[in-house]
Amino acid sequence: MSTFVKIFTMKKTIFIFATIVLNTLIGKTQAIDSLTIYYFQNFPYAYNEGGKVKGIEIEIIEEYINWMKQKKNIALKLSYKPFTEFSSFYNAVKNGSPYVVGLGSITNTPEREKEVSFSPYYLQNVSVLITDGRIPTIKNKSAEEVSKVLNGLNALVVNKSNHTQYLNELKASYLPNLKISFTETQSKVLETIAADKASFGYVDIVAYWSFLKNNPSKFLKIQKLFSETKEYLSFAMPKNSGNQPYLSEFFESGFGFTSTKTYRQILEKYLGYEIIDAVEIK
Numbered sequence: 001m002s003t004f005v006k007i008f009t010m011k012k013t014i015f016i017f018a019t020i021v022l023n024t025l026i027g028k029t030q031a032i033d034s035l036t037i038y039y040f041q042n043f044p045y046a047y048n049e050g051g052k053v054k055g056i057e058i059e060i061i062e063e064y065i066n067w068m069k070q071k072k073n074i075a076l077k078l079s080y081k082p083f084t085e086f087s088s089f090y091n092a093v094k095n096g097s098p099y100v101v102g103l104g105s106i107t108n109t110p111e112r113e114k115e116v117s118f119s120p121y122y123l124q125n126v127s128v129l130i131t132d133g134r135i136p137t138i139k140n141k142s143a144e145e146v147s148k149v150l151n152g153l154n155a156l157v158v159n160k161s162n163h164t165q166y167l168n169e170l171k172a173s174y175l176p177n178l179k180i181s182f183t184e185t186q187s188k189v190l191e192t193i194a195a196d197k198a199s200f201g202y203v204d205i206v207a208y209w210s211f212l213k214n215n216p217s218k219f220l221k222i223q224k225l226f227s228e229t230k231e232y233l234s235f236a237m238p239k240n241s242g243n244q245p246y247l248s249e250f251f252e253s254g255f256g257f258t259s260t261k262t263y264r265q266i267l268e269k270y271l272g273y274e275i276i277d278a279v280e281i282k
Helices: 004-033 056-072 086-094 145-152 165-172 186-195 204-216 243-250 261-270 273-279
Strands: 034-038 047-049 052-054 075-084 102-105 123-132 153-160 179-183 199-204 221-222 226-237
Touching: 034 056, 052 186, 056 102, 056 243, 056 261, 075 086, 086 102, 086 226, 102 123, 102 145, 102 273, 123 165, 123 186, 123 204, 123 273, 145 165, 153 165, 153 186, 165 199, 179 186, 186 199, 186 204, 186 221, 199 204, 204 221, 204 273, 226 243, 261 273
Parallel strands: 034 075, 034 102, 153 179, 153 199
Antiparallel strands: 047 052, 102 226, 123 199, 123 221, 123 226
16 A cells, blocks of 8 residues: 555544544534423423413423523523323433433332433422212221222223322222223323212322312312322433433532522412422422
């Protein structure tokens, strides 16, 4: 091989390598400046009203965008993608790019931590068992009492939600013949119970509060003995997330975002006084 050919080949190799490195750096710069928000439409967490995206989770993520600009000098280009089915939303987040953040009133659980990354908690959650208001109140957790009240009723739950586990536990402990059906929204669970005395199911307490606020004539009740209180909501991200470290700092630096006046104002904007104390991170 001639000296000229060797030099030409070497220069070509260097050029190709430099191009790859440059494209990689450009790609990383473009990625870190972009943030795609996948959101599950679920009032009052995240929803579209009059063409504008609103809600508790939306306003918190907007505060995060402001924080990134002020504290990290990173101006994120924001885009939103809505979902109407929780299972589709969750799978999209799990399989998303490093610069996707999912807002879906997602309960942080050990099982989900194996599949996605989570931000620190932004809200406490209470899962409540709802029946028609005319169904007797369960007074104790004896097999006889639970069977007397719920036997013969049908259960409804959001597909792939943490509420599925609670209904399965109820079935295993008290109601071996319980029929469990699945839907994609908590509002559908509540609408079905309100229309059919023979149905019951689990929902988040905020979803229950919101439903009653919009349907004050409906007679539903919480079976309080079966409330699940040790739950927390977080934002979810793919395992290779580029935003997880920043979101952790946003929520936890200083006394933490949930200790701020802004956080409290966001909750007061979307929730009533009767529900805030039950869900606010303190």
